[in-house]
Amino acid sequence: MKQCIIKIGMASCGRAAGAEEIYKSAEDHINKHNLDCRLMKTACIGMCFAEPLIEFIMSDMPDITYGRVTSEEISGLIDSYLAGKPQEEKVIISRESTSNFDIQGQENDSLKKQTRIVLRNCGIIDPESIEDYINRQGYMALQKALKEMDPEKVVQEILASRLRGRGGAGFPTGLKWEIAANSRIGEKKYIVCNADEGDPGAFMDRSVLEGDPHSVIEGMLIGAFAIGADEGYIYVRAEYPLAIKHLKKAINDAYERNLLGKNILNSSFSFDLHIKEGAGAFVCGEETALIASIEGKRGMPNIRPPYPAESGLFGQPTNINNVETFANIAWIILNGSEAFNKLGTERSKGTKVFALAGKIKKSGLIEVPMGVPLRHVIYDIGGGMKENSPFKAVQLGGPSGGCIPASKLDTIVDYDSINQTGAIMGSGGMVVMDEKTCVVDVAKFFLTFTQNESCGKCTFCRIGTRRMLEILTRITEGKGKIEDIKKLEDLAEMINKGSLCGLGQTAPNPVLTTLKYFREEYEEHIIDKKCRAGVCNALINYSVLADKCVGCTACARVCPVQCISGEVKKPHFIHQNQCIRCGACFNACKFEAIVKK
Amino acid sequence: MNTKPEIDKLIEKYKAKKGVLIPLLQDVQSIEGYLSRENMKYIAEKMGIREAEIFGVATFYSMFRLKPLGKHIIRVCKGTACHVSGANNISTAIRNVLDLKDDEDQTADGFFTFIEVACLGCCSLAPVIMIDDKTYGKLTSEKVSQIVKSYYK
Ligand SMILES: Cc1cc2nc3c(=O)[nH]c(=O)nc-3n(C[C@H](O)[C@H](O)[C@H](O)COP(=O)(O)O)c2cc1C
Ligand code: FES
Numbered sequence: 001m002k003q004c005i006i007k008i009g010m011a012s013c014g015r016a017a018g019a020e021e022i023y024k025s026a027e028d029h030i031n032k033h034n035l036d037c038r039l040m041k042t043a044c045i046g047m048c049f050a051e052p053l054i055e056f057i058m059s060d061m062p063d064i065t066y067g068r069v070t071s072e073e074i075s076g077l078i079d080s081y082l083a084g085k086p087q088e089e090k091v092i093i094s095r096e097s098t099s100n101f102d103i104q105g106q107e108n109d110s111l112k113k114q115t116r117i118v119l120r121n122c123g124i125i126d127p128e129s130i131e132d133y134i135n136r137q138g139y140m141a142l143q144k145a146l147k148e149m150d151p152e153k154v155v156q157e158i159l160a161s162r163l164r165g166r167g168g169a170g171f172p173t174g175l176k177w178e179i180a181a182n183s184r185i186g187e188k189k190y191i192v193c194n195a196d197e198g199d200p201g202a203f204m205d206r207s208v209l210e211g212d213p214h215s216v217i218e219g220m221l222i223g224a225f226a227i228g229a230d231e232g233y234i235y236v237r238a239e240y241p242l243a244i245k246h247l248k249k250a251i252n253d254a255y256e257r258n259l260l261g262k263n264i265l266n267s268s269f270s271f272d273l274h275i276k277e278g279a280g281a282f283v284c285g286e287e288t289a290l291i292a293s294i295e296g297k298r299g300m301p302n303i304r305p306p307y308p309a310e311s312g313l314f315g316q317p318t319n320i321n322n323v324e325t326f327a328n329i330a331w332i333i334l335n336g337s338e339a340f341n342k343l344g345t346e347r348s349k350g351t352k353v354f355a356l357a358g359k360i361k362k363s364g365l366i367e368v369p370m371g372v373p374l375r376h377v378i379y380d381i382g383g384g385m386k387e388n389s390p391f392k393a394v395q396l397g398g399p400s401g402g403c404i405p406a407s408k409l410d411t412i413v414d415y416d417s418i419n420q421t422g423a424i425m426g427s428g429g430m431v432v433m434d435e436k437t438c439v440v441d442v443a444k445f446f447l448t449f450t451q452n453e454s455c456g457k458c459t460f461c462r463i464g465t466r467r468m469l470e471i472l473t474r475i476t477e478g479k480g481k482i483e484d485i486k487k488l489e490d491l492a493e494m495i496n497k498g499s500l501c502g503l504g505q506t507a508p509n510p511v512l513t514t515l516k517y518f519r520e521e522y523e524e525h526i527i528d529k530k531c532r533a534g535v536c537n538a539l540i541n542y543s544v545l546a547d548k549c550v551g552c553t554a555c556a557r558v559c560p561v562q563c564i565s566g567e568v569k570k571p572h573f574i575h576q577n578q579c580i581r582c583g584a585c586f587n588a589c590k591f592e593a594i595v596k597k
Numbered sequence: 598m599n600t601k602p603e604i605d606k607l608i609e610k611y612k613a614k615k616g617v618l619i620p621l622l623q624d625v626q627s628i629e630g631y632l633s634r635e636n637m638k639y640i641a642e643k644m645g646i647r648e649a650e651i652f653g654v655a656t657f658y659s660m661f662r663l664k665p666l667g668k669h670i671i672r673v674c675k676g677t678a679c680h681v682s683g684a685n686n687i688s689t690a691i692r693n694v695l696d697l698k699d700d701e702d703q704t705a706d707g708f709f710t711f712i713e714v715a716c717l718g719c720c721s722l723a724p725v726i727m728i729d730d731k732t733y734g735k736l737t738s739e740k741v742s743q744i745v746k747s748y749y750k
Contacts, residue, residue: 012717012719012732013719016722016732016733017722017734199677200676201679202720203718206718238623277620279622279660279661281659282715295615295616296615296617296618296654297618297654314615357678358677358678398677431678442680442681445680446677580689582689584686584690
């Protein structure tokens with residue numbers, strides 16, 4: 001009889017949505033009825049909004065993926081698939097097969113609109129299986145580099161691909177490698193992968209490490225060969241336990257197959273790879289701070305030059321790239337720089353991975369060719385706004401980036417075009433906001449973050465961000481003055497000019513972009529003492545409309561500070577001086593009897 | 598608890614390597630859930646590093662704790678996606694259930710420790726919290742209050 005393969009998405013997002021219980025139920029069902037099924041774990045295909053996801057593969061049957069599966073349903077789904085009657089309405093993705101079924105997965109379209117290089121294996125292979133990776137051309141690029149190319153040729157190929165670093169700044173990777181290769185030739189060199197993923201609200205690197213760790217290792221190996229390094233580190237955020245687990249397994253397996261270690265694949269090239277767990281400091285994503293942290297010190301940035309390529313980790317020449325940058329390398333070596341070059345715009349080649357989150361319908365991970373408009377990403381692939389609420393802004397680049405308004409939605413995904421809006425491409429975090437988001441509050445949110453994470457070395461960054469935060473706090477509390485806007489702009493300029501590293505230099509961006517596109521909202525907070533989004537607590541009040549209140553007591557029951565009084569079936573009353581403005585009553589009222597002003 | 602023998606073993610493991618202070622402190626922290634003053638002092642003596650340097654590193658990184666942990670740890674995500682999805686209300690609701698005042702981060706009975714963190718990497722499920730190793734997503738103030746209360750049963 002033919003065997004059925006069942007793959008369950010078990011990345012962090014799948015687990016949080018209950019994939020572990022589903023795995024257990026599926027296992028029980030298969031064992032109990034002695035079914036000819038093989039259960040497999042895979043990672044995240046990017047459709048986090050439809051988790052938990054389960055894929056079925058069997059000959060003569062269409063290959064399909066179900067979404068939003070519950071552990072009660074799983075036995076039924078297995079039985080119906082084995083009986084040749086898949087439940088069409090739950091199919092999220094269907095792939096072509098030899099069978100006569102005509103099933104259209106709900107998300108086929110959104111997958112078709114993507115081009116997957118970095119995510120080529122994510123959600124398809126078992127990330128803990130090196131065989132799975134090898135079966136999909138894994139480590140063939142390394143073999144090609146070692147056997148058919150020399151380091152110089154590898155560098156030339158990456159230069160020709162015009163790949164730019166995906167860690168945020170977009171520095172040409174080939175150029176970086178060339179500099180490192182020519183630096184202090186013959187001495188010990190290091191290669192480092194930056195997996196610190198500091199932008200809160202982004203999860204691209206996590207997904208790649210959880211879903212396809214070998215692609216990053218292979219990219220690092222090729223980079224090490226190109227620059228002449230024999231040792232490397234992957235610096236991973238400690239908040240990513242699953243990514244660390246998969247990386248450890250991948251490194252062990254690679255050693256066993258002589259893909260790491262001495263004389264790799266019988267060549268003269270040797271390479272050792274270690275994992276360093278971060279300890280929770282955003283600034284450690286900055287390359288010189290990251291080096292200090294690997295050395296076991298406080299993660300403070302240092303003045304460049306000297307650049308890491310000259311004097312980096314333990315004083316030796318060092319090359320640092322981001323996870324996504326490395327994940328592109330094997331593809332480029334195998335398919336050639338020309339194939340890569342065909343994708344994208346004049347100055348930004350290839351694809352970019354984005355993590356969609358916030359008030360967007362289909363939050364998750366997507367990969368598109370450079371050059372597509374933001375509108376396409378948010379509406380055609382991301383499905384548009386949750387609950388169809390009006391779009392207000394999209395935040396790109398996290399604490400170093402900015403908010404892009406609706407009028408700029410036709411901006412294309414490319415380093416230079418996005419820079420022109422005042423935001424930055426960043427690492428790929430994209431948080432979508434609707435009218436219930438207050439931009440002043442968002443600016444305050446990011447300044448709170450950078451102020452907290454400033455390492456304290458530069459005065460402008462340490463104290464300047466604090467001054468900006470104080471002003472923003474004042475404005476959100478209705479105590480702002482109109483001169484404050486000018487003060488914010490002056491401080492922004494000084495912090496930008498007077499800070500040593502990118503953290504301080506870019507910290508004012510969230511304020512500057514919101515001031516640029518939403519100035520009237522700042523003015524409303526200051527002059528009219530009004531927050532149109534209803535977010536800034538000091539500027540809103542909840543009250544009960546006596547004629548609409550039926551006295552159901554729902555509000556009083558949910559009030560966390562018991563500040564709502566009233567008898568059953570009689571209008572209730574909110575005591576303003578005790579109210580913490582949490583909005584629980586507002587959400588609980590089914591009669592629209594509570595208003596927010 | 599006498600943690601010295603265990604620390605000795607860890608120091609032995611790391612001794613010959615470069616840049617080991619952070620992993621060493623991470624391992625020592627995992628013994629008791631925090632870095633006690635005595636343990637830091639002990640490491641300093643054993644490793645021949647100044648105590649001030651160890652304290653400097655321990656206070657620089659947010660993962661290091663200088664106080665004991667409660668029985669359960671609640672991590673509330675304060676990342677961007679969670680922030681725009683109402684993470685502040687989730688925090689307020691939890692603090693209310695736990696009866697935490699101002700900047701207290703531990704319940705009086707030592708049952709819960711409350712920590713705010715930046716992004717748990719499950720932004721698509723915002724707002725998100727983690728209690729010990731379990732992640733809860735798509736929360737509301739009511740849901741989260743019930744979840745926290747269920748740990749007391
Ligand atoms: C404050 C700050 C935080 C950063 N965080 C990260 C990060 O989390 N991940 C990353 O890859 N690069 C980060 N960078 C950029 C790195 O310094 C560096 O440019 C990058 O890792 C180089 O890789 P790439 O050339 O492949 O982009 C950060 C920079 C600054 C100034
Ligand atoms: S922002 Fe909360 S999980 Fe990412």
